[in-house]
Amino acid sequence: MGKNLKLKSARAALDMSQKDIADAVGVTRQTINAIENGDYNPTIKLCTAICKVLGKTLNDIFWEDEADEKKPVG
Amino acid sequence: MKKNQLDEMQVQKRNSIGNQAFLLLMYLLMIDAGLYGFGFRWIEYPANIMIMVTVCAGIYLIRLINNHAYVGPSAENKRPVLRFILMVAIACSVAAGISMMLKNASFTNTAQINEMSAPIMFITAAIAIIIALATLLIKRSQ
Numbered sequence A: 001m002g003k004n005l006k007l008k009s010a011r012a013a014l015d016m017s018q019k020d021i022a023d024a025v026g027v028t029r030q031t032i033n034a035i036e037n038g039d040y041n042p043t044i045k046l047c048t049a050i051c052k053v054l055g056k057t058l059n060d061i062f063w064e065d066e067a068d069e070k071k072p073v074g
Numbered sequence B: 001m002k003k004n005q006l007d008e009m010q011v012q013k014r015n016s017i018g019n020q021a022f023l024l025l026m027y028l029l030m031i032d033a034g035l036y037g038f039g040f041r042w043i044e045y046p047a048n049i050m051i052m053v054t055v056c057a058g059i060y061l062i063r064l065i066n067n068h069a070y071v072g073p074s075a076e077n078k079r080p081v082l083r084f085i086l087m088v089a090i091a092c093s094v095a096a097g098i099s100m101m102l103k104n105a106s107f108t109n110t111a112q113i114n115e116m117s118a119p120i121m122f123i124t125a126a127i128a129i130i131i132a133l134a135t136l137l138i139k140r141s142q
Helices: A005-013 A018-025 A029-036 A044-054 A058-062 A065-069 B008-037 B045-066 B073-077 B081-102 B110-141
Strands: none
Touching (some): A005 A029, A018 A044, A029 B008, A044 A058
16 A cells, blocks of 8 residues: 555645644544555545545545556546 | 544554464463473463463553554543552552562462462452542543
């Protein structure tokens, strides 16, 4: 699992720290750090909570580009 | 999400560490039983079990703290000075008490170990209850 740079950039755009997001969604800073580094695969519940805090959709933050490349043409 | 509990990653880590600690304890017990079958006794009966359980519990606790899976998100933000001081005082008194009890104990004497094991277990359980009650009272007062 690669790094989640979309989450990191969305967080940086709002000028929020990992601690700010962690407090907002009710997890530890280490959990947010692990998600950004691709070390932890969060549940859909945590994903939606993070997206609500960042004002983004699940596609914006958690959709992987590799999956898009595998879409059938036409 | 409930902030007073462990978050989902912490729960996963705790479960993983707990499973490994349990397997470690099981293997140690089996090795001990195997050695006993071959006629080798490294320490007499109650002490060997107590040592193995203590080692596994210690490894479990240290790994939990090291992996940030011991306290939940809300507890990490708090600085419970009163609780910390109380815990240190209780820990010191427990360590002193157990040291005094084990001062004359010998792990080579089976009868003496059998005599010591009951009060040690009773005191351990009593201290655990006292700590739980003290923590509950402090939590309610805060």
